[in-house]
Amino acid sequence: MHWHDVAGELLQARGSALKRYGYLLCGDRTEADDLVQEALVRVLAQPRRSWDVASAEPYVRRVMLNRYLDQHRRRARWTSLLPRLATPTSTGDFTAGSGDRLDVVSALDALSPRQRACVVLRFYEDLPVAEVADRLGCSAGTVKRHLSEAVARLGKVLVLTNLDGDGHGE
Incomplete structure (x- = not known):
């Protein structure tokens, strides 16, 4: 059975149940429709021997849940960071903030590429x-080693760039 046949059959037989599930997760009908649609695409686009409605639905529901949780985490993270981003640290001189950003980017x-990937x-x-x-x-131990080395290196680089010319903090 082709993926588009499975999608059509799944939506025909279980579409309203999937939309209700999505609505219960997010509380918004439009977002619930988006969750269903994105989950169908993600699940049925994966190469697999063959899908049928009974085997596809649990995967679709799991992807909907994961996608909702991911979106929720992103929103919560953004909401927690927004006040920091929206409130300037100084009144009028915005060059310090851009300098800090440049310091982090240069740090x-x-x-190394692996350390940077781990940090990001x-x-x-x-x-x-x-x-x-x-x-x-790689292993969790390797990631911890990369993170430890990266944090140590970042700490040294960022401390040095924040010192004034005579080697003392401002």
Whole structure:
């Protein structure tokens, strides 16, 4: 059975149940429709021997849940960061903030590609060490080593760039 046949049959037989499930997860009908649609695409686009309605629905529901949780985490993270982003640290001189950003970017350039990937996945993507290890195809111990080395290197680079010319903090 082709994926489009399975999608049509699944929507015909279980579409309203999937939409209700999506609505219960997110509380918004439009977002629920998007969850169903995206989950169908993600599940049925995967190469697999053959799909039928009974075997596809649990996968679709799982993808809907994961997608909802991911969106919720992103929104919560964004909401927690928004006040920091919207409130300037100084009144009028915005050059300090841009300098700090440039310092972090240049400090990241000092890392090896693996260290940088670990830092971005762990601290920017907010993934647990096990997930970082899974994405990079290495052990959790390797990720911890990369993170430890990267944090030490970043700490040295960022401290040095924040010192004034005579080697003392401002």
